[in-house]
Amino acid sequence: MNEQQFKKLLIDMVSMGDYACKDELLPLLKIINIKFEKTAGFAYSGVWNQRKEYAYIEIIPERLVQIKSHVEYIKNMCYEVYPVNDDYTLSDIFFKPGTLSDYEEVSQEVLFDNIHRQIVDEIRGAKYVIWIAMAWFTDPQLFEELLKKKKQGVTIEIVIDDNDKNRNAEFSLESEFSTYWVTIQSLYKNIMHDKFCIIDFRTVVHGTFNWTKAANYNKETISIDNNRTTAESFADEFVRLKKVLFCNTYCEKALALDLFPKTRVNSRYVSKYERGYVPNNNRG
Numbered sequence: 001m002n003e004q005q006f007k008k009l010l011i012d013m014v015s016m017g018d019y020a021c022k023d024e025l026l027p028l029l030k031i032i033n034i035k036f037e038k039t040a041g042f043a044y045s046g047v048w049n050q051r052k053e054y055a056y057i058e059i060i061p062e063r064l065v066q067i068k069s070h071v072e073y074i075k076n077m078c079y080e081v082y083p084v085n086d087d088y089t090l091s092d093i094f095f096k097p098g099t100l101s102d103y104e105e106v107s108q109e110v111l112f113d114n115i116h117r118q119i120v121d122e123i124r125g126a127k128y129v130i131w132i133a134m135a136w137f138t139d140p141q142l143f144e145e146l147l148k149k150k151k152q153g154v155t156i157e158i159v160i161d162d163n164d165k166n167r168n169a170e171f172s173l174e175s176e177f178s179t180y181w182v183t184i185q186s187l188y189k190n191i192m193h194d195k196f197c198i199i200d201f202r203t204v205v206h207g208t209f210n211w212t213k214a215a216n217y218n219k220e221t222i223s224i225d226n227n228r229t230t231a232e233s234f235a236d237e238f239v240r241l242k243k244v245l246f247c248n249t250y251c252e253k254a255l256a257l258d259l260f261p262k263t264r265v266n267s268r269y270v271s272k273y274e275r276g277y278v279p280n281n282n283r284g
Contacts, residue, residue, distance in 0.1 A: 001083050003033075003034045003035060003036065006034055006036075006081060006082075007029070007032065007034050009081050010029060010034075010077055010078065010081050011026065011029050011030065013077055013080065013081060014026060014029060014077060017077075019073055021070060021073075024066075024070075025067075025070050025073070025074075028059065028063055028066060028067045028070075029074075031059060031060065031063070031100055032057050032058060032059045032067070032098075033057075033058040033059075033098050033099070034055060034056070034057055034058075035055070035056045035058065036053055036054070036055055036056075037053065037054045037055075037056065038051065038053050038088055039051060039052045039053065039054065043088075043089045043091060045089050047086055047089070048086075049086075049087075050086060050087065050088065050089055051087065051088050051089075052088070052089065052091040053088040053089065053090055053091060054090075054091055054092055054093070054094065055078060055082075055090060055092075055093045055094070056093075056094050056095075056096060057074070057093060057094070057095050057096070058095075058096055058097065058098025058099070059095070059097070059098060060097070060098070060099065060100055061097040064095065064096075064097050067095065068095055071095065074093070075093050078090065078093050110221065110222070110223050110224075112219075112220075112221055115207075115209050115215075115216075115220055115221075115222050116139075116141075116142075116209075116215075116216050118205075118222070118224065119142065119197070119205055119209070119211075119222070120141070120142070120145055122197070122199055122203060122205050122224065123142070123145045123146065123149060123197075123199070124145065124148075124149075125199070125203075126149055126154050126199045126200060127154070127200055128154060128155065128200050129154065129155045129156075129198070129199070129200055129201060130146065130149060130154055130155070130156045130157075130197065130198070130199055131156075131157050131158075131159075131197070131198040131235065131238050132156070132157070132158045132159070132160075132196075132197045132198075132211075133158075133159040133160075133194040133195070133196050133197075133237070133238055133241055134158070134159075134160055134161075134194070134195055134196075134197075134210065134211050135160075135161045135193045135194065135195055135210055136161070136163070136165055136166060136210040136211065136212050137158070137160055137166060137169070137173065137210070137211040137212070138165060138166065138169040138170070138211070138212045138213065139211045139212050139213055139215075140170055140171055142211050143171045143173070146176075146177065147176060150176065150177065156177045156178070157177065157178045157179075157180070157238075158173055158177050158178070158179045158180065159180045159182055159194075159238060159241045159242060160173065160179060160180070160181060160182065161181075161182060161183075161193070162181040162182060162183045165212075166181075180241070180242050182241055182244055194237070194241070195207060195208065195209060195210055195211075196234055196237075196238075198231055198234050198235055198238065199231075201228065201231050201232065201235060202226060202227075202228050202231050203224065203225065203226050203231060204223075204224070204225045204227075204230055204231050204234045205222055205223075205224050206222065206223055206225070206234065207220065207221045207222030207223055208220045208221050208222070209221070209222050
């Protein structure tokens with residue numbers, strides 16, 4: 001077990017425990033660094049040739065006094081987490097000033113009930129950025145929650161399917177937020193069917209739940225992923241959807257000027273654009 005694995009297990013154990021001050025302790029544990037030092041000194045623990053190992057818990061100086069108020073509990077948890085082996089035993093744990101840890105909490109929660117309430121809570125927790133890609137967005141309560149975050153300085157962008165229900169909603173998204181109306185172009189009429197919300201590039205809410213009143217009465221599922229790598233993957237998709245909009249705008253202008261070559265399809269001539277062509281903007 002390496003230092004990061006030890007730290008993750010320590011945090012998990014504290015989270016599941018009944019320590020009275022765990023709400024104060026957990027944020028501190030997330031910013032510590034743990035280092036182990038193996039020594040040649042005998043532990044005299046009753047295990048033949050077993051040596052001493054020490055743990056050093058480092059934290060930024062302004063939090064050192066605060067974490068020391070939990071020393072006994074932390075030590076007991078460290079002894080419990082430390083893997084038993086014949087070569088070394090954990091002899092002591094020391095606390096010292098250090099630098100900020102780059103630890104990132106990774107979690108996933110799948111929900112089948114109270115989905116609307118959870119989405120509201122995630123929006124309210126946003127600090128910097130909210131990116132939304134939604135097939136249908138007609139829920140006024142979620143709209144109002146986004147307005148509150150906008151007034152707090154949060155940057156909000158929305159990619160939404162260009163359909164009648166969204167266009168006829170009782171509020172105007174584009175009057176308040178950067179809104180991108182997307183139509184998926186092909187030989188048939190398709191829709192942009194994504195349903196996800198990226199928050200601060202670290203959390204993604206995604207699943208079957210559209211942001212509509214009706215969705216509250218359906219059997220829906222969402223997943224809330226706190227994982228920067230996952231959030232970045234969804235952010236890439238969000239940017240790609242915006243590019244589709246810009247490509248469609250370009251293609252519509254080109255089609256109006258009859259700039260696309262046409263080929264024969266089902267007894268009529270169809271342009272490459274009507275068959276789903278999207279120009280490659282990476283060409284010189």
